[in-house]
Amino acid sequence: MSIKLGSLVVGMATYVPGLRSLTGRKTGGTVSARYCYSVWLRHLSVLHGSALPTEFERAAELGPGDSLGIGLAAMLSGTEHYLALDAVRYANNSLNLQIFEELIGLFRAQAPIPDDAEFPLVQPSLPSYAFPADVLTSARLDAALSPKRLELIRASIRNPATTARADAPICYIAPWEPGVIRDATVDLVLSQSVLEYPRDLAGIYAEMCRWLKPGGVMSHEIDFKSMGLTTEWNGHWSCSDAVWRLAAGRRRNRVNREPHSTHIALIEKMGCRIVRDQRIMRPSGITRAQLAPRFHFLVDDDLTTSSALIQAVKPA
Numbered sequence: 236m237s238i239k240l241g242s243l244v245v246g247m248a249t250y251v252p253g254l255r256s257l258t259g260r261k262t263g264g265t266v267s268a269r270y271c272y273s274v275w276l277r278h279l280s281v282l283h284g285s286a287l288p289t290e291f292e293r294a295a296e297l298g299p300g301d302s303l304g305i306g307l308a309a310m311l312s313g314t315e316h317y318l319a320l321d322a323v324r325y326a327n328n329s330l331n332l333q334i335f336e337e338l339i340g341l342f343r344a345q346a347p348i349p350d351d352a353e354f355p356l357v358q359p360s361l362p363s364y365a366f367p368a369d370v371l372t373s374a375r376l377d378a379a380l381s382p383k384r385l386e387l388i389r390a391s392i393r394n395p396a397t398t399a400r401a402d403a404p405i406c407y408i409a410p411w412e413p414g415v416i417r418d419a420t421v422d423l424v425l426s427q428s429v430l431e432y433p434r435d436l437a438g439i440y441a442e443m444c445r446w447l448k449p450g451g452v453m454s455h456e457i458d459f460k461s462m463g464l465t466t467e468w469n470g471h472w473s474c475s476d477a478v479w480r481l482a483a484g485r486r487r488n489r490v491n492r493e494p495h496s497t498h499i500a501l502i503e504k505m506g507c508r509i510v511r512d513q514r515i516m517r518p519s520g521i522t523r524a525q526l527a528p529r530f531h532f533l534v535d536d537d538l539t540t541s542s543a544l545i546q547a548v549k550p551a
């Protein structure tokens with residue numbers, strides 16, 4: 236069997252009242268300013284490489300996790316309004332403020348993008364980790380880092396809006412519900428290691444496409460691995476629903492097991508045009524014969540795609 240015994244034990248324990256809340260108490264990455272800086276500049280650099288816009292009036296992030304640092308990095312690159320939507324309220328004002336100050340230092344120094352040596356598990360990887368001075372020019376940075384603007388952002392970090400008010404620099408809604416953002420009001424929707432979790436992926440993609448203005452872009456880094464619950468990286472596709480229910484249990488963050496082709500199909504179905512599909516390929520740990528019946532629809536590429544950065548544009 237592909238499921239690890241330890242995963243089964245933990246998964247089953249989450250059904251015991253009170254124990255579920257012990258899972259997913261932290262999300263990991265965004266506790267570090269350098270991680271947030273790296274993730275934001277990786278998305279921005281690839282957008283630039285895809286000839287997509289890199290300046291945004293309003294950016295929305297799905298699943299910021301422990302801090303709003305990725306969106307704060309977007310604001311320090313000139314984004315005027317940042318909407319953070321999470322399923323769980325992980326971030327707090329004091330960590331957000333601390334990360335903001337560290338990010339200011341990194342942008343002022345035009346520090347190189349922290350690379351695979353520092354963050355070996357972070358995707359997308361880039362051909363160069365030099366500071367993207369061609370995108371974030373001195374003029375753009377001077378305007379974004381003006382003392383008056385920084386004070387305005389600090390004030391908003393101390394007191395973020397909890398509804399998507401048009402005038403608020405920062406809005407943090409967690410948990411969020413469909414309908415919280417008005418149609419065609421957002422220029423960029425971004426997520427990092429998030430879309431492998433929501434159950435209602437079709438609903439989430441419909442929402443995100445609805446938020447985008449015509450010409451707006453989305454940039455999502457998605458991990459398709461089993462998150463260590465199985466012995467093979469893609470062993471989750473060999474598990475029956477019953478076994479998976481026991482192993483994943485009621486963990487706060489359970490992967491939805493949707494493969495790469497599902498994401499591509501949903502984005503296209505919503506009428507967005509895929510501009511970049513940067514995949515990490517890995518030999519499959521299972522054969523087609525081992526696929527659980529409900530995963531027979533996987534195409535061969537799904538079996539070997541362990542993560543992808545997908546960027547798409549909503550037609551103007």
Ligand SMILES: C[S@@+](CC[C@H](N)C(=O)[O-])C[C@H]1O[C@@H](n2cnc3c(N)ncnc32)[C@H](O)[C@@H]1O
Nearest residue numbers: 262264265298299300321322323427429432433
């Ligand atoms: C692995 S963490 C990633 C956090 C952060 N983006 C990072 O790079 O470290 C996954 C995040 O996705 C969030 N998430 C899961 N389902 C979500 C949903 N339906 N809507 C918004 N956020 C969701 C979780 O609450 C968590 O914050």
